[in-house]
Amino acid sequence: MKKVYKGNILFTKEKDRFEILGNGYVAVDDNGRVTGVAKDLAALDCDGAEVRDFGDCLLIPAMNDLHVHASQYRNQGLAMDLELLPWLTRYTFPEETRYADTQYAERMYRRFVRDLWRFGTMRACVFATIHTESTRLLMRLFKEAGMGAFVGKVGMNRNCPEALKEPVEEMVSGYESLLKEDTASGLVRPIITPRFIPSCTREMLQACGELAAKYQCPVQSHLSENKAEIMMVRELEPESTCYGDAYDRYGLFGQTPTVMAHCVWTEGEELELMQRRGVTVAHCPTSNFNVASGMAPIRTLLNAGLRIGLGSDISGGHDLSIFRMMVYAIQVSKMHYQQHHTQAFLTLSEAFWMATKVGGSFFGRVGSFEPGYEFDALVIDDSDLNHSNYSLLERLERYIYLGDDRHIRHRFCRGKEIEVKELRS
C-alpha cells in the first residue's frame, strides 16, 4: 500500500531551479520509492492510501554527506590553527590509533551516527580507520539506525605512525570480512578507501584497485587538496602525470564509482581524466576555509560537467550540517568570483542540487522526489523563522542560512521514518 505525504514540497530536478509545490503530495510505494509528486492528490493514483499531513512544514529531500571522517569525531572543532600535514601528524593520526579499541570506537561512533541523523544527513560516505572490527561496528550502527552509508576501512601503510600501518594482506582479508556483513539492502556497504597516495605504497594501491574490481565496490579518497601534498605525490609517484593519474594507474579513479574529496587544485589533465572517468567530487567548503589549503574552483569544475556533491569533512571541517555546507559552498564560490568576475558564484538552487540530487546519486536514485527515487526526506518545521509572509523559497533559504537541527521534525531514509534513540555511552 502506498503512503502519501503532504507538505510544502521543494526539491531540485535540475540545478537552475527549484520545483515548488505548496501543499503538495508525494506518493511512496512499499519499496520506499517515490511514485509521483503532485499538487492534486487525485493525480497520484493513490486511492485509499494513508495521507500523512505535515501541515505547513517544508518537505525536502534529505542531505547526503560525500566525505566525512567518523574517526575524527572527537576532534571536531579543535586544532583549527594548523595546515593539512602537521594537522594530520599532531591531531588526526594519534586520535585514529584509539580506534583499535572497539569500546572507544563504539562510544564515539554512536555519537557520530546520532549527530549525522540530528542534522538530517541520511546517507554518507564515511572514513573509519584501518581497524576492521571498529569499522564493522560502524557499519552495524548505520544498519541499526536504518541510515545509508558507504563505510571505509582505511588502507594506509606508509608515512604515518606504526600503529596506523596495516600490512596489505591484512587490509585485504579485513576488507573481505566486511563484505560478509549483510549488505543485501544496499543501504550500508563497505567502500574501498586508500587514505591518499602519500599513505599508501604501490602494493597497497594495487590491492585496493584489485578489491574494487573483484567485488565491484565503490572507491573514495582524497585528491589535490594542498600544494605540499601534491608535491609529495609527485615525488612518490614520479611516473604519474598528475595526482589523479596516480590513482588511475591502480584502477582507483572511476573504474568503479569513485568519489574524490577536495579537488582544490584540480585542472588540466587531471580535470580531463575526471571527466572521462566520471569521478565524483566531494566539495568540502568548511575544510577549504579551515585547513587553508585553497578553495575548490567549483564553477570551473561544474562547467566541466563534473558531478559535485558536498562533504562536511569532519574534522578538517567543523560542522556536520550539510545545510551549512551549502552556505559555505556559496561563500567559497564568492571568493572565486571576487577574484575572477567571470566565474559566477553558486546560486541557492545549485548548492541545494549538489547537496541532494548530486550527492544522492552516489548512493543510487537518491536526492530527489522524481518518480523512482528513494524517498529520503526531511520535514522542516520553520514556524519560528517564518514570521513575516515569506515565500516558500524564502523560507527554505532562511532555513538553510539560519536553521538548525531543532527545526527538523521528521527524517526518512528509503521511505522509512528514522528515529535514533538518545545516546547510550
Next chain:
Amino acid sequence: MKKVYKGNILFTKEKDRFEILGNGYVAVDDNGRVTGVAKDLAALDCDGAEVRDFGDCLLIPAMNDLHVHASQYRNQGLAMDLELLPWLTRYTFPEETRYADTQYAERMYRRFVRDLWRFGTMRACVFATIHTESTRLLMRLFKEAGMGAFVGKVGMNRNCPEALKEPVEEMVSGYESLLKEDTASGLVRPIITPRFIPSCTREMLQACGELAAKYQCPVQSHLSENKAEIMMVRELEPESTCYGDAYDRYGLFGQTPTVMAHCVWTEGEELELMQRRGVTVAHCPTSNFNVASGMAPIRTLLNAGLRIGLGSDISGGHDLSIFRMMVYAIQVSKMHYQQHHTQAFLTLSEAFWMATKVGGSFFGRVGSFEPGYEFDALVIDDSDLNHSNYSLLERLERYIYLGDDRHIRHRFCRGKEIEVKELRS
C-alpha cells in the same frame, strides 16, 4: 554586598593568550563591576558574600556586536545572490521604509532584541532607520531588557527612495528628542549614524558632525566596503583624499568615539587617519563573504594598532551569533594567509579578544573580567559537547565552533542577570 560567581573562567586580557581559571571565582560589586578573579575564594576579600556556583559550566565575557542593522531583521538569510548596491536598492531600502509604522517596528524589534539575547550578545551598536519613533521604541526595548546598546537613528537624504530621505532639520530635531530619553545609566543611548557618504549630502554630514560634537555622542557608519562604493564616494566628495577623509572633514571620524564597519579596502592614508584618530573597526566577516565585496585585511589592520571588534552586520551577514563571527573572522584571515603567507591568520585568542575586550571597549570597561570591568558574562553549559576529557580551552574552542544558543544557560549585563521573556508579537 558583593556577589561571587564560581565556574570555569576564561577570558582574554591580551590578544595572545587566554586567562584560564578552572573552578575559579569572580567577585562583582553592587555597581555590577568586577572586583577580582581568583582560583581561591579567600583571595577575593568577599567575606559573607553569596557564592553562586555554576558547576562545570564555562564562565566567559558576553559578546559585543559592533555593527548590526536591526531594521534588516526580516531580511536575515535572504537575497544572498546580490552585490552591495543592488542589494541595497532591491531588498534593504524597501524593507526599511516599513519602519515608519511603529507597530511593524515593534513586532520586528522585539524579535531582534530577543535574538541578540539568545545568542549571548549583551551590547550592540545598532542601525535602526530614519524614523525617530521606531528608533525610540528600539531604545526602550533594549532598556526594558536591561541590555546595552548604542542605537542609531539613521541620517540619509540622497541616493535612496524618497520615503527614506529625511530633511536635515528633522534629522537633527529627531535625534535631539532621542537624547531626552532617560540615558542616565549609559547602557542605552543614541549614536550619530550617517548611513554612509553616498546617502548623505554635505549638509547632512555637517549636521551629524555638529550633533556629535555638541552632545559628545559616539558615531557609527560604513567605510570602504566595496570598490564601486569607494568610486562613488570619490565622485561625490572629490576634494576628499580618501573615503575616511570624507567623514573626517565633518567631524565624524574619531572626534568622538567612532566605529566604522567593514574597512575592507582601507589602506595608506585612510589607515593612517584611523590610527591617528583612534577609529574602531567593526569587522563583519560573514558579510565579507556574503556580499562578495572583499575580505577585510585584519592582520594588516591589527598590526597597524587599530582596535577591531566584530559585527554580525545583519542582513548582509546572515548570522547573529558573535561566536560564529569569531569562526568566520579566523576564516577570512585564512583567505589572506593563503594569498600572502606573511599574514598570519588569527588565532582563537585573538578572535575571542576582538569579540569581547575590544568590542566591549566601545561601550566602556566591558568585555573582560579584570577588576573595574562591568560584569557582562555568559554561563555556557557545554556538557553535551564535553564527552571526552577536553581541556578547558578545547571546550571553549568547541563551543565556539559547534555550540549554539541552547548552551547558554545564563546571561549577565553589568552585573544583572538578563532574562528576556518570550516574544509578544
